[in-house]
Amino acid sequence: MLRSIISPFVCACLPVAAPVLAQPARVDLSEYRLAATVNLPAFVVEASAVAYNPDTGNLYVIGDGGGGIGEFTRAGAYVGAMTFTGFQDTEGIAYAGGGRFVIAEERLQNLYLLTYARFGSVNRALLPWVSLGAETGNNGIEGVSFDALQGVYIAVKERTPQRALRVTADFDAGGAGVSDLFLAASLGLLDLSDVAALTSVPSLVGTADQDNLLIISQESARVVKCTRAGVVLGTLDLAGISATAEGVTIDERGVIYVVDETPRMFIFERACRADFNHDGVLDVGDIFAFLAAWFAANPAANYNGAGGTDVADVFAFLAAWFAGCP
Secondary structure, three states, rough: HHHHHHHHHHHHHOOOOOOOOOOOOOHHHHHEEEEEEEEEEOOOOEEEEEEOOOOOEOOOOOOEOEEEEEEEEEOOOOOEEEEOOOOOOHHHEEEOOOOEEEEEEEOOEEEEEEEEEOOOOOEHHHOOOEEEOOOOOOOOEEEEEEEEEOOOEEEEEEEOOOOOEEEEEOOOOOEEEEEEOOOHHHHHOOOOEEEEEEHOOOHHHHOOOOOOOEEEEEEOOOOEEOOOOOOOOEEEEEEOOOEEEEEEEEEOOOEEEEOOOHHHHEEEEOOOOOOOOOOOOOOOOHHHHHHHHHHHOOHHOOOOOOOOOOHHHHHHHHHHHHHOOO
């Protein structure tokens, strides 16, 4: 009886447009799910790092073969590339603003500053650079991220020992100040593969997440969120998704992008209970999917958690849908 009464009311009130998704006020890795997997072109040999450029809205992927940078939309569509000469073991990339990127050479433990030119090329010997340490083996600088608020770089050294570094770089003078943020072994990861500073997400500035970091470990198959004192606050498990994932970045919507050596890109979005049909978009399809479950007395429609399915679940779902995803 109740369902026959509520049905005409809900159907008459169905909106025709989806709500606007809000920018994140936090990054809670427990809320994330794999939304898409994209095969990258073979020229991105062993993709090892990815950076997001908010000025273009595109992603920039680098492989460890030193061939260059691949530019892609956030859906993974190829846009263009810049080729390299003289690079050997490029493992990190960070967007530094103004169309400029910083590239990390692992074994040399150097950072190089360049201006990206789509379909252009650049020779390493002509670029300004700074050193983060003495030349080493295949265990050096694996990732780098730029903190625009403080004007510093955050870099990670893979192992022997693992290090999480705060870097002040003067590319004009060719010098850098390097200090350890914390004892990196405290993260409990088998290696450190890349880092993303959450200061790059505008809506997080001024929140508790502002200064936190995302660090990916290829061998541990996980992304962790941690403080700059090394306290782990959350984990995104990559087991069963990729065994060679090495690069991580995040955009202003809070979407997390991971790249691996195959090469592929994995797109992780915040799970939203109002996205009832799990297609990654809030639209009228979610309402129809919820109502179908509700009319069938499917336990999934017990939206308010009170037990059973009744009219309170409908109103709870609609309130969440109109509010959008957090």
